[in-house]
Amino acid sequence: MTDKNQTVSMDKIFSLAKRRGFAYPGSEIYGGLAGTWDYGPLGVELKNNIKKAFWESMVYDRDDVVGLDAAILMNPKVWEASGHVAAFSDPLVECKICNERLRADQQDEIKKHEDSHTGKKVEWTEPKKFNLLVEAKLGVVEDAKQKVYLRGEITQGVHVNFKNVLDSTRAKIPFGIAQIGKAFRNEITPGNFTFRSREFEQMELQYYIKPEEQESKKWYEYWKNERFKWYQSLGIKKSKLRLRQHEEGERAHYAKDAWDIEYDSPFGWKEFEGIHHRGDWDLKQHQKYSGVDLTYFDQEEGKHYLPWIIETSGGIDRAALFFLTDAYSEEKDRVVLKLHPKLAPYKTAVFPLLANKPELVKKAKTVYQDLKSKLAVPIAWDDRGNIGKRYFAQDEAGTPCCITVDFETLENDTVTIRDRDTSKQKRVKITELEKSVKT
Numbered sequence: 001m002t003d004k005n006q007t008v009s010m011d012k013i014f015s016l017a018k019r020r021g022f023a024y025p026g027s028e029i030y031g032g033l034a035g036t037w038d039y040g041p042l043g044v045e046l047k048n049n050i051k052k053a054f055w056e057s058m059v060y061d062r063d064d065v066v067g068l069d070a071a072i073l074m075n076p077k078v079w080e081a082s083g084h085v086a087a088f089s090d091p092l093v094e095c096k097i098c099n100e101r102l103r104a105d106q107q108d109e110i111k112k113h114e115d116s117h118t119g120k121k122v123e124w125t126e127p128k129k130f131n132l133l134v135e136a137k138l139g140v141v142e143d144a145k146q147k148v149y150l151r152g153e154i155t156q157g158v159h160v161n162f163k164n165v166l167d168s169t170r171a172k173i174p175f176g177i178a179q180i181g182k183a184f185r186n187e188i189t190p191g192n193f194t195f196r197s198r199e200f201e202q203m204e205l206q207y208y209i210k211p212e213e214q215e216s217k218k219w220y221e222y223w224k225n226e227r228f229k230w231y232q233s234l235g236i237k238k239s240k241l242r243l244r245q246h247e248e249g250e251r252a253h254y255a256k257d258a259w260d261i262e263y264d265s266p267f268g269w270k271e272f273e274g275i276h277h278r279g280d281w282d283l284k285q286h287q288k289y290s291g292v293d294l295t296y297f298d299q300e301e302g303k304h305y306l307p308w309i310i311e312t313s314g315g316i317d318r319a320a321l322f323f324l325t326d327a328y329s330e331e332k333d334r335v336v337l338k339l340h341p342k343l344a345p346y347k348t349a350v351f352p353l354l355a356n357k358p359e360l361v362k363k364a365k366t367v368y369q370d371l372k373s374k375l376a377v378p379i380a381w382d383d384r385g386n387i388g389k390r391y392f393a394q395d396e397a398g399t400p401c402c403i404t405v406d407f408e409t410l411e412n413d414t415v416t417i418r419d420r421d422t423s424k425q426k427r428v429k430i431t432e433l434e435k436s437v438k439t
């Protein structure tokens, strides 16, 4: 038996994800494409709910953050300026026996590979830098197509619009720009389901502050704390989370300091989200390469400066995976996803007790339609099989409660509500259903 505190195997998560329609291997009928995933009917809701929770807490609940949605394709000079063309790389080594390529800094993978050549001594080539940017070509004339990059981080779209946002809003430092969107990386070893993919989504905040040590310390601590609390607010226990500072040599080229919020996953403590002190790296580089003045005029201090940036950068796919893993629980004969109601793909499900009794079906349909239009959230309908099977299907989908219309409903307009986590049922008046469903 697995309860919510025990470690669940990735095979179980993968099989549940496929079985219930959370995620499938990308382009599966053509044999797949490594490092890509397609989200099914439940997966897209889970991801949308993560994004919604992020946007609510980072933009709507605050007065100092605005949103942005920049293009994926950018002028390639952006990536030269940001340092990604020169320095966005991982160390690649090649096995001299079978030529498989792995990341030199991933000791577990290296060991697994060496073990696979039983009895042979594995030699590796010297590590060489492998750039992770994904290239594409744009244009209609074959020989004159322009090489562009699919963005390796969503970040640069924000920094190149720093001045636009300043000029078109009343933003004053300190303030932030939040963004959600796709990023692409030519990962050497994609793996662990969606954890390391070649196409994935990020949710970020770029927070612009005065270029002062004290100020940056204050805001760095503040954002580490805020983001740590955010994962807890969506149901992850504090004991399954930790903050870890990057060691010297581990930091990305743009970072003065870097901390990861890590999760105690089935494959060890792994990065959920990175919190980075980017200093003035991005604005300084874009100012230099574009020739455009990107300084901020601080009216109170009467001077121009390049602000420093504190960044919070999380992955939606990674978050979806860890929220699923964390919620997974096996109890007696059922699998239950104890997802936080905010994240649950369906907020409730409505059933007629028996599908062959038209009066029950008719009443249940009315309850279903009514609730859908009043709550404006996804609600499931199920009239297949027996009631026990329907409950189990909704438990696996993470639906927090199920509503059943039975014969008593026809007499007194009450229904049963069954709680996902306890399996307990209670009777509720139809007029009070709205209050009983957590969204």
Ligand code: GAP
Pocket (backbone or CB within 6 Å): 152, 153, 154, 155, 185, 187, 194, 195, 196, 197, 198, 199, 200, 202, 204, 271, 272, 273, 274, 311, 313, 314, 315, 316, 317, 318, 319
């Ligand atoms: N703008 C900073 C930045 O991109 P990062 O630490 O490279 O920083 C931030 O990435 C987050 O993006 C990670 O914490 C992770 O959640 C997600 N991420 C990065 N690479 C990923 C990959 N290959 N597959 C899935 N998610 C990834």
